[in-house]
Amino acid sequence: MASSIAITNRSLHDQVASRVRDLIIEGRLEPGSRIDEAHLIEELGVSRTPFREALRTLAAEGLVIVRPSKGSIVRKLTPEDVFSMLEVLGHLEKLAGELACERASDEEVTGLIALHNRMMDCYRTRDRMPYYKMNQEFHSRLAELSKNETLLEMQANIQARLKRIRYIGNQKPDSWAGAVADHEEMVRALEDRDGQRLGTAMATHLKRTWDRVKDSI
Incomplete structure (x- = not known):
């Protein structure tokens, strides 16, 4: 078979x-x-x-x-590995959020919001792997909207190494719901073109990711 x-x-x-x-x-x-x-x-x-x-x-x-x-x-990551990568990623995505609000076109913002909405559809049906993959794409595309190639390269490198870690962050229903709430705040800030608010939301999301995964590493 x-x-x-x-x-x-x-x-x-x-x-x-x-x-x-x-x-x-x-x-x-x-x-x-x-x-x-x-x-x-x-x-x-x-x-x-x-x-x-x-x-x-x-x-x-x-x-x-x-x-x-x-x-x-x-590869097996230590808790120290994960913490240090999330710490750096938080700063990178904070900057990405600030720059995206300044530099992204209306069409690019609309596309990212549409991706978020599809991701929420997967959350409502608890379709975890498609949700996870769209989540990864959301973070990658936001970095792209910064229009900063160095930032994009560094973000992609760290995100790739954290794939398993980011996936286990949504294992528990409360953790998944918390991550979804974070993303909804990101999208509201993006819609308002509020770079400072979006940057803060991105940084906070990465800090909370550590809290969601630290006991599972």
């Missing part, structure tokens, strides 16, 4: 990377665990070459550690 997570287009290693990334985010591949390449290659229905390429992609994102001749492992 074919696996439910099998890859249909075997030529695209980014599809493999996407599936393995989801397994890491969901915790099916646990932090610190060795990646059973033979098992996953069979389960995904791909050959070794695109799988190895996918691992290199995930290593570049900071999700996997590739050890020559020893096998690859899922």
Whole structure:
């Protein structure tokens, strides 16, 4: 019987990377665990070459550690790692919020608000993975609206390494509801083009993210 997570287009290693990334985010591949390449290659229905390429992609994102001749492992972050990254990310996204209100076009703001609304639809149906992916896209697109390439590059680098951490932040209903309330405040500030308020909302959201995840690391 074919696996439910099998890859249909075997030529695209980014599809493999996407599936393995989801397994890491969901915790099916646990932090610190060795990646059973033979098992996953069979389960995904791909050959070794695109799988190895996918691992290199995930290593570049900071999700996997590739050890020559020893096998690859899922990167395990310490609480200190997570706190320091969230601390820096909070300052980056605060600046992104301030700049986005100054520099984004009306069309770009409308697009980001539409994304938020789709994310809220997923929250109402408790469809967690689509919500999570839209949430990641929201933060990435807000950074893009800063029109600052250095900020965008730094934000993307840290966000990639925190994928699993951000996902577990919504495990508990109260935590998820709190994150949603944060996002609704962000969007209200964005609609008003209030950069200071949006920046503060972004920074506060990242501080609260630490409170939501610290006991699960």
